[in-house]
Amino acid sequence: MNHxxxxxxxxxxxxxxxxxxxxxxxxxxxxxxxxxxxxxxKSVIVAAGWALGGIVLPAIVHFAYLYLRLKTEGSMTEPPLDDSD
Known part of the structure; x- marks a missing residue:
């Protein structure tokens, strides 16, 4: 065998x-x-934490992010609300 x-x-x-x-x-x-x-x-630190977590534990972190995003934002397709109005 040649390895x-x-x-x-x-x-x-x-x-x-x-x-x-x-x-x-x-x-x-x-x-x-x-x-x-x-x-x-979100701050760069928080965003980087989500991304790093998504690389380490993708099945958990990706779905957790989407769940929390849907729970706080209310929509998956609309852009974020601008509170400056």
Whole structure:
């Protein structure tokens, strides 16, 4: 058997490319979550926390963010309300 020494992460992605696709989707959703939190007036620290949490525990954090967003905003499609009026 001829084994080439490759880093573990590269080896996993080469052997199972679906994992790379899932990871890229997770990163894309976390990036959207970061941008959406900023757009809705959250601080950079809070938005980064949501995004980092979305990378570490995506199934929990992504749905928690969407649930809390729906609960506080009332709509998933409308832009955030501007309180300056």
């Amino acid at each position: 080439v020494a490759t880093p573990l992460v590269v080896s996993v992605f080469v052997d199972r490319p679906i994992l790379a696709v899932i990871y890229l989707i997770t990163i894309a959703v976390s990036l959207w979550l970061f941008r959406d939190a900023l757009r809705r007036g």
